[in-house]
Every structure is written in C-alpha cells, then in structure tokens.
Amino acid sequence: MADLCLEVNNLRKNFGTFEAVKGISFSVKKGQVVGLLGPNGAGKTTTIQMLLGIMLPTSGVVNYFGKNFSKHRQESLQRINFASAFNTLQGRNTVFENLKAFGLLYEVKNLDKKIVELSEYFEITALMNQRYWDLSAGQKTRVNLVKSLINDPELILMDEPTASLDPDIADKTLTLIEKLRAERNLSLLFTSHNMNEVTRICDEVIFLDHGSIVAQDTPLNLTKLITKAYLKLTFEGDHKKVESYLTDKNLKFEFKGKNTVAVETEESLIPKIIFGIGEEKIWVLDIEVEKPNLEDVFLTFARKENKTDVT
Amino acid sequence: MSLSRIKGLLLQEFYITYQSLEVIMDLLFFSIITTVTFGFFYSYTSSTDKTLASYLYMGLLMMEIIRITQYTTSLNALWNIWSRNLSNLFVTPLSITEYLAAQMISGAVKAGVIFVLISFFANWLFQFNIFSVGILNLFLFYINLVIFSWSFGIAVLGIIFKFGSRFSAFAWSLVFLLQPIMATFYPVSVLPKAIQYISYSLPPTYVFESARAALVNPSVNWYHLSISFSLNIFYFVLSLWFFNQMFKASKETGQFARNEG
Numbered sequence: 110m111a112d113l114c115l116e117v118n119n120l121r122k123n124f125g126t127f128e129a130v131k132g133i134s135f136s137v138k139k140g141q142v143v144g145l146l147g148p149n150g151a152g153k154t155t156t157i158q159m160l161l162g163i164m165l166p167t168s169g170v171v172n173y174f175g176k177n178f179s180k181h182r183q184e185s186l187q188r189i190n191f192a193s194a195f196n197t198l199q200g201r202n203t204v205f206e207n208l209k210a211f212g213l214l215y216e217v218k219n220l221d222k223k224i225v226e227l228s229e230y231f232e233i234t235a236l237m238n239q240r241y242w243d244l245s246a247g248q249k250t251r252v253n254l255v256k257s258l259i260n261d262p263e264l265i266l267m268d269e270p271t272a273s274l275d276p277d278i279a280d281k282t283l284t285l286i287e288k289l290r291a292e293r294n295l296s297l298l299f300t301s302h303n304m305n306e307v308t309r310i311c312d313e314v315i316f317l318d319h320g321s322i323v324a325q326d327t328p329l330n331l332t333k334l335i336t337k338a339y340l341k342l343t344f345e346g347d348h349k350k351v352e353s354y355l356t357d358k359n360l361k362f363e364f365k366g367k368n369t370v371a372v373e374t375e376e377s378l379i380p381k382i383i384f385g386i387g388e389e390k391i392w393v394l395d396i397e398v399e400k401p402n403l404e405d406v407f408l409t410f411a412r413k414e415n416k417t418d419v420t
Numbered sequence: 421m422s423l424s425r426i427k428g429l430l431l432q433e434f435y436i437t438y439q440s441l442e443v444i445m446d447l448l449f450f451s452i453i454t455t456v457t458f459g460f461f462y463s464y465t466s467s468t469d470k471t472l473a474s475y476l477y478m479g480l481l482m483m484e485i486i487r488i489t490q491y492t493t494s495l496n497a498l499w500n501i502w503s504r505n506l507s508n509l510f511v512t513p514l515s516i517t518e519y520l521a522a523q524m525i526s527g528a529v530k531a532g533v534i535f536v537l538i539s540f541f542a543n544w545l546f547q548f549n550i551f552s553v554g555i556l557n558l559f560l561f562y563i564n565l566v567i568f569s570w571s572f573g574i575a576v577l578g579i580i581f582k583f584g585s586r587f588s589a590f591a592w593s594l595v596f597l598l599q600p601i602m603a604t605f606y607p608v609s610v611l612p613k614a615i616q617y618i619s620y621s622l623p624p625t626y627v628f629e630s631a632r633a634a635l636v637n638p639s640v641n642w643y644h645l646s647i648s649f650s651l652n653i654f655y656f657v658l659s660l661w662f663f664n665q666m667f668k669a670s671k672e673t674g675q676f677a678r679n680e681g
Contacts, residue, residue: 165672196507199435202439211508214513216513242503
C-alpha cells in the first residue's frame, strides 16, 4: 500500500441511464508509468476528470498516497499535477505570468528560482515574456510540462500530452518525460493514441472499452495476446508447390508476385512453415516476419475481434 | 484558506486586466464615458431642476459600483473558460472558497478605484460633489452595493458553471434587469404598489433612497442601511448556497469539464 501513488476502486460514472465508466479498478505504483488506452468514447477522459476531481463519480473510491481523495482533496492535489494537450494556460498572460500564478496556487517556496530552473531545463527561458497564445504547439507543450512540474509532483496525469505535435517535437517531448521520470522517480498515468509512444514509455497498459477495462498488462505481454503474425517469403522454384503446401496446411496466404507469398499464421508455426517449404525443394531467398505490436492489440480490442479479458 | 492561492488568482486577474483591451474598455472606458456624457446632461438640467439632475447623476455613478463588482466577480471564470484554463485552476489545491474570495476582492478593489476616479472626474469637470453626502455615508453605500453585487455575481457564476458559457452574456447584462425596480434614479414611491414590494426586498433600494436623502441632509440613515445590510447577508448566504448547488451539479453532469469545449 505504501508505495501506491494512486489506487482506484470500482470507479463508476453514469450519465442518466448511460454507463460511461463501469466500475473500474487499477493502481499506479511509485515510479511506474501506466498507460490508459482505448478508442474514442472508451471512458479515458471521464476517468481522468474524475481522478482530478473536476467530475464527481457516481460511486467508487479514489485514493492518492493511501488517502481518500474526496476527504483529502487539497492534500492530494498538492502532490500531483496534470498536463494535457487539450487544456492550455491563460492565453492573454505571458509564460512567466502563468507560471507565477500557478506556483502561487501550489504555494511553491522560492518560486522565482524554481521557474528559472525549470525554464532552463525545458529551454523556454527565451519565451518567458511572450504571451502564451503566441507560442507554437511545441512551445506550449513544453510550457505545460513546466507547469505540471512546478510543485514537484510525485504523480502526473498526462492526457495525450503529445497530441497535435509533429513527430520530431513529440519525440523530444517524450525524451524529456523519460529523462524526468528517471531523474525524479516520477509516476505517470498517461493517455495517448500513439501506440509507439505507449510501448516506449509505459510499464503497464490498461485498455478501456465502453467504460470497462478489457485488458491490463505490460505492453509486451499484451502483444502476446495477438497470436497472429505475418510471414513474407521470397523464393526460387515452382510456386505451385508452395501453393499446394500452404493449402494442405490450411494456411491463409496471398501471392504478392510469382515468387513472393504472404502468409497469415500463428507466430509459433513460422519455423515449421519455412522448414516445410524448404523440404518441397524450394529455395527460400528472403524471409520477413511481421510480429504483432500494441497497435494490433488496440485495433483488436477497438474492433472487438478476439476479445480476451485478462484483467 | 491560503493567502498564497488567493494572491495567485489576484495576480492572474491583474495580468489579464492590464493586458486586455476588452477589460479596460468594459471597466474604465465605459465608466468614464458614462460619467462625461451624463455630466454634460447634469450641467444642462441642473439649471432648471438641480435635485432631479443630481438624482440621475448620483444614481449613475453609484450604479457603476454594482456593474463593476458584479462583472468582475463573474467574468474571471469566462476568461479562463475561453483560454481553456479553468480546469487547470481547479486541479490545483485551490478551494472554491479561495476562488470566490479572490473574485470578491478583485471586484471590490476595481469598483472602489473606478468609483473614486469617476467621482473626482464628476467633481472636477461638472462640479458634482458626491462626497457631499458624507464620507461615512458613501462608505456604507459602497459596502452595501458591493455585497449585493458579490451575491449577484456569485449567482451568475453558478449559472455559467452549471449551464456553460452560452450564458456568458449574463455576466455583463443581467444585473441591469433589476435597475428599473431598485430605485436607482427615482424614489420607490414612483413605482406601482406591487413593484414597490419587490423593490423593498432589494438591498440597493435602501442605499439609493438614503443617498438621495443624504444630498439634502448628510446624516446617516441607520434604519435604511441596516435593513439593506441584513438583506445583503440573506442574499449573500443564498447566493453561496445556490452557487454550491450549481457547482456540484456541474461536476455531476460533467458540464464543468465540458465548459472548455
């Protein structure tokens, strides 16, 4: 219990008869990065809003650092922070003015020094006197991250922090987050639609769909839920022999040219297929194997194929 | 209650105010233009009926206290909704009491500064000395009008939180709905009997009645002002209760989070 930053028990949100979040439970440990994934309408944002206290749950309990959030709101919010691509700071005010106001809201000691340190770390010193609404998307993201660190939080809730950024800036932002995590042992609850980001940054992934958790595991273990892989072979020899072999084995395949075939199969059967084709006196020139990734898992759950509840 | 958090909000409000042409126009420009325009009207009519001219001009100047306090109390939320920053504020340890306290202080200070400024303009340009009603009287009028405007502003804020920024126009217009019935420019006795009952249920009515009387005799009408103050306490408590209901409902329905679009 002591090393849990966030513990969610049976959290539920109903809008009239519609159940947006259906009694979900999960936790975030100290130093852990947990990804909250799901298609649009899965309940991610509603969950985050309840965790931040800007939406009241219908039922359920949220504990931060072992204390009930509804009873210890101020104490909990003092130790966490929030960053989102969808919430911006006060556009009319400069970056410094925004950070100053937020620093006071968190009662930060030596605030000016803190703002200088963070702005140097995130390389936004030159932006301090610019109005927030004049910044580019990448600059705004960095300023939002500074805001989210102003109170030295132990847990940050990040709602798609890299949405609307180009790949280069998104990569730099992610690198900064990784660095911060390593240096400060930060815990993160991270939502994103970018599966590469999630694979890169998250220790654990929670898939939400229609308000329920449909899968929860490490990114690697989740990809193992999808047993299908794609094998692409380029060969020399009679393609009819290849076709006959694959038909005999009841495999799904498609010729991509006279001497190239793509086979959809279980990952564990790939060596057997290559060996079997070789035994047919076919000379295999090139082998490409496409293993399932987190995106395949996401699409599988989102499209409700092969749904496996592993929670 | 944290003074640091109240200071943080006041600082944000201060930055928005001095950098926003809209706020400067809504507050300072509008007040000065009203003062000047009706100052000329006062000069013109005072030669024929000085009492009537004074009633009108004093009512206008004192109405600015209500307008500015109520506008400021309600409007900070809208600046933050339009900047998609309101949620950011409320995911900090900021309490709703601290938030309202900051808006109330901001409203009272802005109204006080602008009222003193336009009063000096009125005296300097048109020789209308509102201070002739007595400093204590003026202070008590200001206190009562400010508390009433806080109550009204807090209620409007609750409506905006609950129903969204489509009700944003209430922040700068709804209070004028009461202007005809709170005897701003004329005695309550002018109003139809049924409307008089409503008028006497509003705290500013007693302030405006006292102010008109004070132009002739500047002694404090403690009876009227204590009724005004008592009604103010009642409406203030009512507005806090109403706001809490609206705020809770907006968090239950999800409207609070949706306000930012």
